[in-house]
Amino acid sequence: MTTNSKQPLLRLEAVSKRFGATQALNSVQFELRTGEVHALMGENGAGKSTLMKILAGNIQRDGGRILLNGQEVEIRSPRDARSLGIAIIHQELNTVPAMTVAENLSLGHEPRTRFGMLDRRRALADARSKLARIGAHIDPRRSLGSLSVGMQQMVEIARAVSEDARVLVLDEPTAALSRGEAQQLYEIIRQMRSAGVGLIYISHRMEEVWQLADRVTVFRDGTFVGTGEMDRITPQDVVRMMVGRSVADLYNHSARTPGKIVLDVAGLAGGAIGPVNFNVRAGEVVSMAGLIGSGRTEVGRLVFGADRRSAGTVRIAGRESRPSDPFEAIADGIAMVPENRKEQGLFLDHSVENNIAISSLDHFTTAGVVRRGEAQKAALEQMKRLRLRLNALELPVKALSGGNQQKAALARWLLRDSEVLILDEPTRGVDIGAKREIYELIDELARAGKAILVISSDLPEAIGISDRILVMREGRIVHELPSAGASEEEVMLHATGASSKPENEGARQ
Amino acid sequence: MNPEKTSDTALRSDMLEKEPFDFAKWWDRVGILVVLLALVALMAIIAPNFARVDNFLNIARAISVNAILAAGLTLVILTAGIDLSVGSIVAVSGVVSVLAAMAGIPAPVAVIAGMAAGALCGVVNGALTAYLALAPFIVTLGTMTFLRGLAYTMTAGQPIVASDLNFKALGNGYLAGVPVPVIVMLVVYVAVWFLLERTRYGRHVYAVGGNAEAAQLAGVRVKRVVTSVYVIAGACAGLAGVIFAARVISAQPTAGTGYELDAIAAVVLGGTSLAGGRGRIVGTLIGSVILGVLSTGLILMNVPFFTQLLIKGIVIIVAVAIDSLKQRQFIFSRIFKR
Structure with a gap:
């Protein structure tokens, strides 16, 4: 050699x-x-x-x-x-x-x-x-x-x-x-x-x-x-x-003044995750950054009752939330748009209307019977709000583009009007136009007083649309920083663990 | 001007403009009905005595037991499950209701006892499938065998004839000239149609079959829904068993042998996907009728029993193949659009 x-x-x-x-x-x-x-x-x-x-x-x-x-x-x-x-x-x-x-x-x-x-x-x-x-x-x-x-x-x-x-x-x-x-x-x-x-x-x-x-x-x-x-x-x-790419002003958001703590997580653990502590205020967008496998999605699932907790408490507006399944979490005022919309979020063969209405049917039900006109109208309203083609109402959701599918997934929870929204990779596989609309929507929801936790692998997005950033590594939150003035480098350093190494320490001899 | 109204009309014209005739969609809705009508027309021409009112009523009565089984099974298959035990439930519930009637229990209670026995079997199937996460094929294969054994055990292996059975009208009676089993069948179908098409529960059934994980994350209590469909399938099988017992005025431990397969065939013929989440209860009814028309017509034409089986088998495979091709067509069209 x-x-x-x-x-x-x-x-x-x-x-x-x-x-x-x-x-x-x-x-x-x-x-x-x-x-x-x-x-x-x-x-x-x-x-x-x-x-x-x-x-x-x-x-x-x-x-x-x-x-x-x-x-x-x-x-x-x-x-x-x-x-x-x-x-x-x-x-x-x-x-x-x-x-x-x-x-x-x-x-x-x-x-x-x-x-x-x-x-x-x-x-x-x-x-x-x-x-x-x-x-x-x-x-x-x-x-x-x-x-x-x-x-x-x-x-x-x-x-x-x-x-x-x-x-x-x-x-x-x-x-x-x-x-x-x-x-x-x-x-x-x-x-x-x-x-x-x-x-x-x-x-x-x-x-x-x-x-x-x-x-x-x-x-x-x-x-x-x-x-x-x-x-x-x-x-x-x-x-x-x-x-080091140039970031367009895609992420401009209005000035927001967060209110009282709505989502309060203390000592939450489950599987290889935690314990983690964090909170999200009313009218606040908090990003959770970290590498794939760092446990961000799992934290979302633990809060939402999709996975079993081993320890910790979650409070929603002061009331303790201990859901044994997502059904109970939804009743407590939590919503989650999962990471993988095709496998976890949507019913691809079913109509857009059904996909949107499925989590709010209790609002449109008398003695178990769905008031179909109302459910349809409510779904249409959300579609209008998200600028989805209205004639898509009866189409199977798989006929929509990736961006519109994601909008349908979001529309489900807009209709539900939950206090806490967990959005896991809300813009993955979505074109730039739909991205911008989703950012505007997140901003609008925050201004309406919702507490929003965004899990994102897209660093400019995680920084750009949020008020605070939580950085996760190996199942724990290792750093928290305000989004204003945060740099991608800084977030990445904490996410990869490079920050704990002095410069050049690792260079091979 | 009412803003609501304008947007509504805009929506309408939008739909009219952008939806040209779509053969696949049209076939999805009425294709199976076309097949049935063609079959009836064919039989009317070639089978002697086919096109007579009393023959149609006979067909309807002959299919009623299988059609009621298939109605319950449709819910199970919509959740991407399967229930092989329904044929054995027919025997067990028949035995239960006949024994109850012979013990002097009034007819309505004996009938309900038979249905309850079926529902109880469904609870076992459903709970094992949903809460122990066992494969429904295996669970119901086990209960199919077990329940058949139970029916033999309860009757000591011999048919129990009860010539003065108090609910025998359920199998042999007429109401306004229509056989009672046919009326019961229609009531069951209307009830299941309402359940699936009009209630929240129905939407949850479709959701679980369409994507169980997404359903769970959307707040559907998947395990409860899964359990419940087996209970409904069990109750339907129980009712079918009671009707069968009333029809033959006895408790037969061999009743319903192989019926699960005819019921599955009816559901699949009716366009319900074994993968779950897609299908209509009306399709199942039509599927049952097609199988009934086919058997009766072939009998009227004096086609030997062995040949009847050959033809039925081919019809089932062709129907499923059409469904599968339709799916593939959809995927192709997606690929070419890109």
């Missing part, structure tokens, strides 16, 4: 990819050397997964070139990727939990005896040597499902290595790992690096990137921002590269 730095192992030149109206990758470059850990960073939607899918052969690039060892290559299928020695370790693992580790490792090329029967003994021996190669101490006879996620991941890495992967892409591999497991994974990564494998490491965690990587490349909005050597760059630099 002497001339490695001269001849890159993998090189991407001007690679582009477009999905419909979205330019997911715009002429990006990337270079990976032999025996290098190269971190790839960027906010959600920066184009990291698109790049990964292109390398995996799951999707095809529209333009540009991919060179492996200086040779131009085409990756038309996952099979091509494998034969070129490119392996991807996805966040969702690609293994069969019901089978043993050894069976998983020999999947597709099981050794056979002379009589065509499965050669279990050899499969077991092979598995042992594959696991030993990456230094993982796992009994290959165990069923894969009985292992922790971390160990399952190691089995998958062992498989990739056994297939002589020269390029290994790891997509947030430590997201589901305990600290100890992560350390073990780092060890394996270092071993593979010294064995000459090139590793692309996608992660949001500054700390581990500085621990592991040799270089870092940052993407933003589908474009290449820059590549830097780890020891010449600080976490603050990377954050600036990640977020």
